[in-house]
Amino acid sequence: LNDTSAKLDTLFHNLKNIQGMSKKICVPVVTGLVFLEIADIIRCESDINYTTFFLKDKQKLVVAKTLKEFEEMLVEYNFFRVHNSHLINLAYIKSYNKGKGGFVTLSYRTSIEVSTRRKEDFIKAMEQQYKYPASSAVSGCNNLNSRLYFHTDFSLLILINSSFWK
Numbered sequence: 001l002n003d004t005s006a007k008l009d010t011l012f013h014n015l016k017n018i019q020g021m022s023k024k025i026c027v028p029v030v031t032g033l034v035f036l037e038i039a040d041i042i043r044c045e046s047d048i049n050y051t052t053f054f055l056k057d058k059q060k061l062v063v064a065k066t067l068k069e070f071e072e073m074l075v076e077y078n079f080f081r082v083h084n085s086h087l088i089n090l091a092y093i094k095s096y097n098k099g100k101g102g103f104v105t106l107s108y109r110t111s112i113e114v115s116t117r118r119k120e121d122f123i124k125a126m127e128q129q130y131k132y133p134a135s136s137a138v139s140g141c142n143n144l145n146s147r148l149y150f151h152t153d154f155s156l157l158i159l160i161n162s163s164f165w166k
Contacts (some may be wrong), residue, residue, distance in 0.1 A: 025073060027053065027063045034061060038077050042106055043093045044070050046085040047138045058108070082114045090129045
């Protein structure tokens, strides 16, 4: 029993260390290859067969690959395709404004439209990411001026009626 317990402790310790390791992807650019920390990618935007990466340091990289290729690579790292031309890192969401599809505001005040057909899946992804029933908060609010805000450490979810601030 002690041997099993020690093995489990070692396993959990090793898993914790693996999760803490930086994760990178390699992207081909005109000058060669760039290795990007996944956590530094705020969003990716499609332009036909090109993808533009928007990074935390406000740098932009244009890559001659489709957004679909990067979606397949990044979906397991909490990226979500909110629109045909936009793949976002859920860790950088600051707010969600509901509407027909709604739109999200990311760090650095970038607003991205959420397509109508992806809205429901997006709300589900938010529920999983933040362990909060976001859909009930969004659907339970009938005021179109309401916003869903996420605290910067992503542990606090706040619904604010924007007409209160007018």
